[in-house]
Amino acid sequence: MRYITGAVAIGAALVLGALSTTAQAAAAPAQPARTGGLYAPTEMVLTIGQGDSRASATALRAATLSCMPKATGSHPYAQAACAQLHTVAGDFTKVTEAQGQRICNKIWAPIVVTADGVWQGRRVSYTHTFANSCEMTAGKSSVFEF
Template identity: 30%
Template sequence: MPLRRLALSTALATALAAGLAGTAAGAAPAVPLPPLPLLSPPDSLTVTVTGSGNPAAEGSWKLTCDDRPGGDHPAAARACARLEGFARAGEDPFAPVPADRMCAQVYGGPVTAQVTGVWQGRRIEARFTRSNGCEIDRWENVEPLLPSVRG
């Protein structure tokens, strides 16, 4: 069960138990009920990679990560597991490199990737490049969501 759904299910069970205990004693529920887990959209991303010079690493794929990995992404299970790890750690793999970060001036090639969709209930529109050391690290950090393009 994805971490988001497990957390919401646990919160719902706790709130219901507390609310029912308060209602049985004649009081209003003590804890407001959280939104139902089924109302949050499933993780669904589109990954588009261009400019790698390697036909096997280029294309556009769909990835869904809900009860089980789906879509036509070539490494769906591993990509969903990687994203689940970010969610558990409270990390945002789609955050851009901070503008004030010092980055090694190493060029990793003209390859770019665009990731759009929904992850952990929020809209994602992220662009990845390999234009410097920070961007290369950012790309490699989300592999296998993005393909390995190391030479």
């Protein structure tokens, strides 16, 4: 009988210990997921390369661009680039197809621009090939001006 009483006491102690641990875990406030604050993430790596395609291009320059909560990164005109992307709701096609008043020659010396990262929480992987560097700079784009 003495062994039974001891076993019941040990069992009760284990149950009470488990209950107190569960109660402490339930009472602790849930930690919010770390998402970087109130803003959807907007961070990209932009590149300019020479070649016909992303796969065969030789990288010439690269810059980082973060637009939330403020424009930062290694991009020299980060504020203007973020403002332009906000204007077109992150549509890089509208950025690269912006036509300027500049007349360019028809020499084929392709320049490839890429944008990889996240725009307002949405994954971005964009590539565009210009016929030459004149056509790339002829548009009114500050996004790929670095």
